[in-house]
Amino acid sequence: MDGDVGHFVLVPFPAQGHIIPMVDFGRVLAGRGMQVSLITTPFNLSRLQSTVDRIGKSGLSLDFISLKFPGKEVGLPKDCESVDVLPPSSDFERKTDFIVRFFKGVAMLAEPLEAYIRQNQQKNPNIPTIMITDFFNPWTRKISEKIGFPRFVFYSVCCYTLISDRIFSRGDLSGADDAISDLEVPRLTENMFFPLPEFEYMRSEVMDSDESADGILVNTFYELEPMFIERYRKMTGKKIWPVGPVSLCNKEIEDKAVRGSRSLVDDDKILDFLDSMAPKSVVYFSLGSMTMISVIQLKEIGKGLEAAGHPFIWVIRYDPDDPDDPDEVEEWLREDGLEERTKMRSLIIKGWAPQILILSHPSTGAFFTHCGWNSSLEGISFGVPMITWPCFADQFANGRFITEVAKIGVGIGVTEIIFLQNYTVECETIKKAVERMIDDGEEMRKRALDLSEAAKIAFDVGGSSHTNTSLFLQKSLTRVADS
Template sequence: MDNLNGAKPHFVLVPLLAQGHMIPMVDMARLLASRGATVSFVTTPVNAARIKPVIDGASDAGLPIRFVEFKLPCEEAGVPEGCESFDLLPSVDFYKPLFEAIIMLREPLKLYLEQAKPRASCMVTDYCNWWTSEVARELNIARLVFHGPSCFYLLSSRNIHRSKVYERVADEHECVVVPGLPQRIEITRAQAPGWLADWKEMQGRVMEAEEAAAGVLINTFQELESEHIALYIESTKKMVLPIGPLSLYNKDAKSKATRGDKPSVEEHQILRWLDSMGPRSVLFVSFGSLVKMRPLQLIEVGCALEASGRPFVWVIKEAEKCAEVEKWMSEGFEERTRARSLVITGWAPQVVILSHRAVGGFMTHCGWNSILEAISSGVPMITWPHFADQFLNERLVVEVLRIGVGVGIKIPVFHPEEDRVEVERGAIESAIASLMDGGEEGDERRTRARELGEKACKAMAEGGSSYGNMTLLIQFAMEQAHNGIAD
């Protein structure tokens, strides 16, 4: 714990209500509190219930974190009651209403900040929560933006937007070169249209709020993206602090297992199964909290896993395991793969699994949290992007860092209406063989992944780059208090 002389900083963290956005900010809250800062973490009743073990653990450890629960106005915004996170919504039709419900938290947040003791030194808010910029300005509180995605994605998106490169191509599937990068990276408008591209007004507000922010925090580390971080700082002219991988705050098995939600299978059962497998022999397959595969594609994945002959852990969402999938699994798949498979329906403790010595590869949707967790464990990846930042993250993993193999997906798929196969079993099986075997190329890929994992751990340890940046963050907040912006 840091010895904080003088005013003790009070951080107020306002995440977006989405699992991939909340999880790293919960880690940030605990990390700040462990270093002596007071933290208020804004959430809602349903989301607080999902992270109850984390809340209880913070309380037991005596960490100065207040989990502040605001009632989300679901009914007023037209959101189904209890659907307080994007992964809980029954369809994408409710995405915009949920955003509108979150914006309605403006007044409760302002009231909390007006009454908070000690007064907030600094707000750290998800970049999507543009409305917090207005609150910060009205109450004269310094505001920092937190970005969950990679700096490579942030820089690429910024350069694409500013150069208007997409305006020079008529076909959304035509490749363009991303301007201003150290490497030649090609992408299509369909693969990387820009977050919130369909909601121009909101996109504009998000960008304005970021320009007004005092600085930017990114869940990455200097040694992973040094060139891109330098270019991003040059472009934004802001204080930019890489403070990750935040997942590495979780060092013991219990804290790893309780990140995000209650696991569907007990941690000790998973560990016992993994303990029975050889080192680096298991492929872990999981596609995040939002991606929902249709039955035909899910079955195609299962067929490829069976044909690969390798041990695997496969996470299937409750919403994916329909009667058709269950029928297919019961008609031989379960029996034929029983000796080498662990199928988890629901939420899985991903960091627990990735950090186990038996795991040698990870098939992922390329969400940045998942990529960072794999990198932190030194695990190479099979990349299967679907939407948002994921295609650019794939380019970073496969083409820049060279620690991944793509399945060959070209067309983004968010929530497919049709039950069709986007990637056939042969391509999936080929990617598995390339990653898990791969000869000399595979050995080099595994070596690079392992070296990055070691660098990630050093970055978060005392004396490391991210540790130092967290110190700078705490000093920044203390200066706000000292200068009278906070009491």
């Protein structure tokens, strides 16, 4: 179907870990000559503005369509249009209520999205519409069925974890035993998934949405988990296309720097710091954009990183609703003297960090991560072994994949969801994990570099992910022609 063009409408779930890989895949499709529209909201668009400007200058046919988010209608404060900016709370029930309201608001985007698609079809009647929707947006199913166009589901989760989720969501633990022994991987545990009874309806809707989809795209690559990709195909009965790592579409330094958002720390300062350090010596510590931890825990992290004696970049996010004074972090950093004592070997970033800019630098030697799949895959893509600290949801399964399947990381023994835990990871645990990885992690580093090379080959022209993207385009355009 060379020469055929489709209008691909991409609908990410409004969270950084979902939006960013969808933008990357939009760039991939636009680079193949497709017309792409990515659906977002005003607040999220403002975060992406630097990326939008870069794409605009590149000439790629990738438009960002901003739909008004109905936050007021569902009882959320102004600009609460992404999961990571929901009102913070140490009260678990209150936090859950905000998340439930947010999901309701996201589903209410259906009406304006349908109106946009219909209007675009009237303007461009000869260009077929094809939707790629985040798995957390099952409500898009009704739009595709109502108007009549193909819909594909995009997962920013690996197939290993998707298999685990399907087993436990069905309550079939005997099936888990069979799958685990068959695939020769460690036994999974039930507490890896976020226990929110309020979302049981959502799990059912997601599975129904997947079953009615025309196929599933996954941000992984075949060489990373071939047996799990094949098993997931058999479990779903669907065509599965591994098309990642999509982050590898960001080849220029500026693209890496602005991906997702702008850091408060100047990019040149970050690069100057990394350039001044020995190869594979720097520990990059980041627990993602959603994890808010206590002031007490932050102090333990700081003490552990200092005690380990290695250079580090530490991304700090703390819970401003913590029972302690939220200014205590700033006060501790200032009065304790951590920054001053470690100024020759540390860089502390408060807020957003240009992650792939850091991970792709030769000086980065270890990634202390929450095991969100985007972060995990980015670590793999750039050959950086990981120290795993899963916090909630799929992160426990992802962490297990890193440490026990890919064997490119070490865990620190966290088994409880961070929102529910009543303990603190002590500085000595953090110190020992860093020492083990930097000082004794040569075998893990070698495996990580081998996987990095495999990822780049897969994403490049002729590789498995590049070929899968071609097959997906052929399938989606053929599906339109046959309908």
